[in-house]
Amino acid sequence: MTETATAKLASGFPPADYDKWRQLVEKALKGADFDKRLVAKTADGLRIEPLYTRADTLPQADATVPGGAPFTRGSHAKADGLGWQIHQRIVETDSAAANKVILEELDGGANGIVLQIAGPGRIGIKIESSDDAAASLAGMFVDYAPFQLAGGINGLAAARHYLAALPALKREEGGTAVSRLNVDPLGTLARFGAAWAPIDKALAETVAFAAEAGAADRPLTSILVDASVPHEAGASEAQELAFLAAALVAYLRAFEAAGVAPKDALPSIAFALAVDTDLFLSAAKVRAARTIIARIAEASGATASGLHISAVTSERVMAKRDPWTNMLRTTTACAGAAFGGADAISVLPYTWSLGMPDRFARRIARNTQLVLQEESQLGRVVDPIGGSWYVEKLTADLAKKAWELFQGIEAKGGLVAALSAGALQDDIAGTAEARMKAISTGRIELTGVSVFPFLGDDGVKITPYPAPAAAPAQQVRPLTPHRLGEAFEKLRDAGDAFLAKIGKRKQVFMANLGEIAEHNRRSQWMWNFLAAGGIEGLTSDGYKSPAEAAEAFKASGAKIACICSSDEVYARDAAATAQALKAAGAQRVLLAGRPGEAEAALRAAGVDGFIYAGQDAVKTLEDLHKALAQS
Numbered sequence: 001m002t003e004t005a006t007a008k009l010a011s012g013f014p015p016a017d018y019d020k021w022r023q024l025v026e027k028a029l030k031g032a033d034f035d036k037r038l039v040a041k042t043a044d045g046l047r048i049e050p051l052y053t054r055a056d057t058l059p060q061a062d063a064t065v066p067g068g069a070p071f072t073r074g075s076h077a078k079a080d081g082l083g084w085q086i087h088q089r090i091v092e093t094d095s096a097a098a099n100k101v102i103l104e105e106l107d108g109g110a111n112g113i114v115l116q117i118a119g120p121g122r123i124g125i126k127i128e129s130s131d132d133a134a135a136s137l138a139g140m141f142v143d144y145a146p147f148q149l150a151g152g153i154n155g156l157a158a159a160r161h162y163l164a165a166l167p168a169l170k171r172e173e174g175g176t177a178v179s180r181l182n183v184d185p186l187g188t189l190a191r192f193g194a195a196w197a198p199i200d201k202a203l204a205e206t207v208a209f210a211a212e213a214g215a216a217d218r219p220l221t222s223i224l225v226d227a228s229v230p231h232e233a234g235a236s237e238a239q240e241l242a243f244l245a246a247a248l249v250a251y252l253r254a255f256e257a258a259g260v261a262p263k264d265a266l267p268s269i270a271f272a273l274a275v276d277t278d279l280f281l282s283a284a285k286v287r288a289a290r291t292i293i294a295r296i297a298e299a300s301g302a303t304a305s306g307l308h309i310s311a312v313t314s315e316r317v318m319a320k321r322d323p324w325t326n327m328l329r330t331t332t333a334c335a336g337a338a339f340g341g342a343d344a345i346s347v348l349p350y351t352w353s354l355g356m357p358d359r360f361a362r363r364i365a366r367n368t369q370l371v372l373q374e375e376s377q378l379g380r381v382v383d384p385i386g387g388s389w390y391v392e393k394l395t396a397d398l399a400k401k402a403w404e405l406f407q408g409i410e411a412k413g414g415l416v417a418a419l420s421a422g423a424l425q426d427d428i429a430g431t432a433e434a435r436m437k438a439i440s441t442g443r444i445e446l447t448g449v450s451v452f453p454f455l456g457d458d459g460v461k462i463t464p465y466p467a468p469a470a471a472p473a474q475q476v477r478p479l480t481p482h483r484l485g486e487a488f489e490k491l492r493d494a495g496d497a498f499l500a501k502i503g504k505r506k507q508v509f510m511a512n513l514g515e516i517a518e519h520n521r522r523s524q525w526m527w528n529f530l531a532a533g534g535i536e537g538l539t540s541d542g543y544k545s546p547a548e549a550a551e552a553f554k555a556s557g558a559k560i561a562c563i564c565s566s567d568e569v570y571a572r573d574a575a576a577t578a579q580a581l582k583a584a585g586a587q588r589v590l591l592a593g594r595p596g597e598a599e600a601a602l603r604a605a606g607v608d609g610f611i612y613a614g615q616d617a618v619k620t621l622e623d624l625h626k627a628l629a630q631s
Helices: 018-029 034-038 095-107 130-136 152-168 185-192 199-214 228-232 237-257 262-268 279-299 323-340 359-375 389-411 415-421 423-440 486-502 516-532 546-556 567-583 596-605 617-630
Strands: 085-090 112-116 147-150 179-183 220-226 269-275 309-313 344-346 507-512 536-538 560-564 588-592 609-611
Touching: 018 034, 085 095, 085 359, 095 112, 095 130, 095 359, 130 152, 147 152, 152 179, 152 185, 152 199, 179 199, 179 269, 185 199, 185 220, 185 228, 185 237, 185 415, 199 220, 199 237, 199 262, 220 237, 220 262, 228 237, 228 269, 237 262, 237 269, 237 279, 237 389, 237 415, 237 423, 262 269, 269 279, 269 323, 279 309, 279 323, 279 389, 309 323, 323 344, 323 359, 415 423, 423 486, 423 617, 486 516, 486 617, 507 516, 507 546, 507 617, 516 536, 516 560, 516 567, 516 588, 516 617, 546 567, 560 567, 560 617, 567 588, 567 596
Parallel strands: 085 112, 085 344, 112 147, 147 179, 179 220, 220 269, 269 309, 309 344, 507 536, 507 560, 560 588, 588 609
Antiparallel strands: none
8 A cells, every 4th residue: 555645735935924924014015104004993993904824813723613612613514504594584564464475485495584573663564463473474384494583662572472373383293493582672672762661570571481482392492682783773893792792691680580590591592693794794793792602601500502693684784875785785794694603694685774675675685695505505614714814813802802891881780771871872872973984084985875876766666664653762762773874865865855846956067177087086086976965066078278167167057166187287277277167156166186285375266175085075065065055
């Protein structure tokens, strides 16, 4: 028997060395700051390095198996080989309509559903009896295709109705699917500012209901820890996970107060996270959630084996304008959840922010998962991003940061105390405000919203959502959801309202100077800037002289003009153009770009303001809307 020699593919190259790499980078930077140029930071201040090595992983990383503690590696090693469950969210208004959609979704490839229940402050399915619950599930084999509830303030009442309906459903032998009733008074309190009862009573009722559900003859979980609530209000990843940890501990304490040990309580609890367009950070968040849950379980004398994490694609990243781009957002988010090892994933239809999803929107959402799972084979790969030191380090850093924030919540007396004092809301609001500032100044770009906007009818037709029932009186300040594009969408709405009233859009004349090659970079940027705010830029191939630009401005009927060209052309013609535009009747003259040392001279020539990347775009566009309304 001959031995096979082992080939070392990199034997002809010197060993890689971080220090040598860093020296070459410093040389290329020519004195520029390494951190400012090459290191990014998350909303939690976690560093994203340009390069990671094995030294960045945990000491035990070499022995870590996918899906095992400390969960810096994910796993999709499921018996069916598909990786995760495809759950579709159902928001029809009654049981019959919901049932029709459910059967379509299951027939189209989903293997689980999420029923959004109507209640104060929320649209969804009206469930008022066990008959309603049974009707919504008619023809559905829940032993193979499980259901989840998204209950809100009516969560406990709906969960009771579905629990009562289960005996009437046909049992399918061999099915072991676990359905989730997802009663969540803490998440409800945080989201709506109130639960269905004072929180102490609601927690006691939830624990009592868990005992009822535990006695059912079908496998169920009864309680949900939902970290999507702070996410949709603008929280950072660590803040979401800290909320998750604090809510879990609060539920375990409620069980202990009723005489139920954590090891017996934890199997009745499921978990939910929102995932967004930061693919790797979403993956790390799902993994870090398992790390944190396992740590709490261990400290409580329980085990985290069998814990279930559902992921839903983020609502806050969804856009109303050019909603087709939402397909890209949800695809990336879904992949992040899959990489992180989520047990079930719900992809929201691309028209979710606009109104009731139709069959096409639901099919696209469903097929997004099917393509990733079966055609891309992500569901058949154990730990699809295994070996990524970056993601493993990010997971560990995120779990550590979240644990610190969780300890801060506990120091305030726990989740309910932190919500009652408003401390948690203030912290999340600060994070959300910083993110919105980054969007307004262009450091974060929203395709189709703040950049590359489509100024016109995008062709999407929807049925608006019905008005929800009135929200309840608030016991605490709620973590109100918001979407990232709302400020720009408000400007676009104002532009459309003006168009509907006057018959044309608010307009700014673009005085593009010189040849296309000279002005195109700034004129194209300026047109997109205006369109993002619902204002039409009257553009052209360019004007050869200030007089020609002024003549075209006068013929356009516009009242405000913006000069666009290169720095070289500005030095030659900007001042004269500003004077000519003012002489032609311009009420305001703007210039695209930073003025630098020429600002005083340009203002003296008649330039009233400057538009450039990095300024507060929302405020600038709001001011333009006001000026154009008065002109």
